[in-house]
Amino acid sequence: MSKENKNFFADRDIQIILGTLLRVGVIASMTVVFIGGLVYLVFNHSEIVNYSQFDSVKSGFSKISDIFIGLGELKGSAIIQFGILLLIFTPIMRVVFSIFSFLIERDYLYVLIGAFVLCVILFSLSNKLVG
Secondary structure: OOOOOOOOEEEEEEHHHHHHHHHEEEEEEEEHHHHHHHHHHHOOOOOOOHHHHHHHOOHHHOOOOHHHHHHHHHHHHHHHHHHHHHHHHHHHHHHHHHHHHHHHHOHHHHHHHHHHHHHHHHHHHHHOOOO
């Protein structure tokens, strides 16, 4: 019975850690996007934007390496994109942490399921699905 209580508390601790991970990730990404928005408004407040045509390449931040280069130059749009990347990677980190927690618990079926989910997410984020 002591072992059952120990597993219950370990499961509860893991759930608290996962919840905290998600909360911190969302708050951090929200903060980064807000700061990026302020920086963008300070330096680009007089720029006129044409919304009649959409050009995804115009921003210049379509690759992760471009975002980090823009961060080094303190560009507001790069900071916003980085905040969005943080928001995207928050649930991915949850899946990775879940895989490790299942490994600690020696629950190998859930390790395989988590690894499969992680592979699907990473494949969908690659450019293999788009043109």
